[in-house]
Amino acid sequence: MNQPLTTADVERSLAGLATSAPPHLADQVLVATGVADQVATVAGPIGPLRIVFGRRGVSACVPDAHWPDHLAHHVGRPVVEVDALPPRLAAQVERAFDTGKLGNLPVDLETLSDFQRTVLRKAAEIPPGEVRPYGWVAREIGKPGAVRAVGSALNKNPVPVLIPCHRVSRSDGHLGEYAYGPEMKRDLLAAEGLDPDVVETLADRRIRYVGSDTTGIYCHPTCRAARRITPPHRVEFRSESAAEDAGYRPCKVCRPAA
Amino acid sequence: MNRSDAMGDLAHRLARDLDAAFPDFVRALQDRVYSGVLRLTRRRGEAEEITQEAFVRAYRALERYPAEQVRSLALQPWLWTIALNLCRNRARSQSRRPTEVELRDHDDQAPDRTEDEAIAVSDDEWRRRLETLTEPVRAAVVLRHVVGLGYEEIAEILERPAGTVKSDVHRGITRLRTLLDEEGVRP
Incomplete structure (x- = not known):
């Protein structure tokens, strides 16, 4: 049966050439245009973390155990999984974990309000192994009345661990809540060399500041200057006014404020 | 919703929120663009690169266009003008580099290597047949019968009368x- 081909046969053959695009093509386009971010898992200070990044830097950091539940909350963009961070970013993230400081790591806080950004940038200044109360952040950014707003801005930190909202305590000195649970906050601080029980015990005793009777300076209890005070010279205060009344002046490093 | 209504709706969504609608734009058109480009270039890897680049250029253009212009775009023909230009540029730069070793792109995840080979043979056969056509004829045939565009759309893309x-x-x-x-x- 050697029937010659018809035009319709040729057209059918051509239609049969329609195929699917390679599986990763759409993802690659979305990443190249910045419409999608990428995510890779890295070893964090107390366990694996998902680092989400885009053109403007790290846009989210989520504990592996909470991925992807918290994602919608943090990133408005689709996310494409990759095996590893690009080398430069990987080095910056590693250095941030090692030093407990952001350093030159770019973070993308674009979707946040100016106020939230200001709060987070301030929290990023708190040295590793130290804590400051919400009220300190509020006063430092020139909004002493915005203590609650500071708390909610920190709670929405898209890049926890990297921006150390775990170093901000309640105004009564207790470590308080954390977006991923109070245990994680304690663990992060412990990994930085701070004993969370010591902080909680002081808060229980309502001690907010400690001073040195040799220098006449008072500090937040976890300030590195305060931790150098030897027990015989250590004086405890329950308020700024108590310290001021005793003739002490505030530390210029930790700038105490409740 | 028929195809052109769906494209019109997509154009409106792109005009409203480019980043939110762009993934749907890519997903809606990637198979058709890739299928067509594949028959107008020399290798699967090349077709993938060109398809990707066409979408990236489309995004950059959509970013610049005023919303009114985006809403009135005939998305598919517009995207094809970008893709066809990339195909032509690629062909030109290759004609300046005459001997190029034909490297086959193997997909590591492909379960069956002989299936790969069969596809490669079929690709080569169709390439040889289609390359006997002149450029505008080949583009018209591919856009009409592989991609499935209408004559009016193809006329717009190729800037030639529909007849x-x-x-x-x-x-x-x-x-x-x-x-x-x-x-x-x-x-």
Whole structure:
């Protein structure tokens, strides 16, 4: 049966050439245009973390155990999984974990309000192994009345661990809540060399500041200057006014404020 | 919703929120663009690069266009003008580098290597047949019968009268039928 081909046969053959695009093509386009971010898992200070990044830097950091539940909350963009961070970013993230400081790591806080950004940038200044109360952040950014707003801005930190909202305590000195649970906050601080029980015990005793009777300076209890005070010279205060009344002046490093 | 209504709706969504709608734009058109580009270039890897680049350029253009212009875009023909330009540029730069070793792109995840080989042979056969057509005829045939665009859309993309496109497609199909007949291909 050697029937010659018809035009319709040729057209059918051509239609049969329609195929699917390679599986990763759409993802690659979305990443190249910045419409999608990428995510890779890295070893964090107390366990694996998902680092989400885009053109403007790290846009989210989520504990592996909470991925992807918290994602919608943090990133408005689709996310494409990759095996590893690009080398430069990987080095910056590693250095941030090692030093407990952001350093030159770019973070993308674009979707946040100016106020939230200001709060987070301030929290990023708190040295590793130290804590400051919400009220300190509020006063430092020139909004002493915005203590609650500071708390909610920190709670929405898209890049926890990297921006150390775990170093901000309640105004009564207790470590308080954390977006991923109070245990994680304690663990992060412990990994930085701070004993969370010591902080909680002081808060229980309502001690907010400690001073040195040799220098006449008072500090937040976890300030590195305060931790150098030897027990015989250590004086405890329950308020700024108590310290001021005793003739002490505030530390210029930790700038105490409740 | 038929296809052109769906594209019109997509254009409106792109105008409203580019980043939110762009993933749907890519997903809606990637198979058709890739299928067409694949028959107008020399390798699967090349077709993938060109398809990707066409979408990236489309995004950059959509970013610049005022919302009114985006809303009124005929998305598919517009995207094809970008993709076809990339195909032509690629062909030009290759004609300046005459001997290029044909490297086959193997997908590591492909379960069956012989299936890969069969696809590669079929790709080569179709490339050889389609390359016997002149450029505008080949583009018209591919856009009409592989991609499934209408004559009016193709006329817009190729900037030729619809009547010319129609006779080009007819001539191309006749030529391909002769080739296939000579090869002994049967229905």
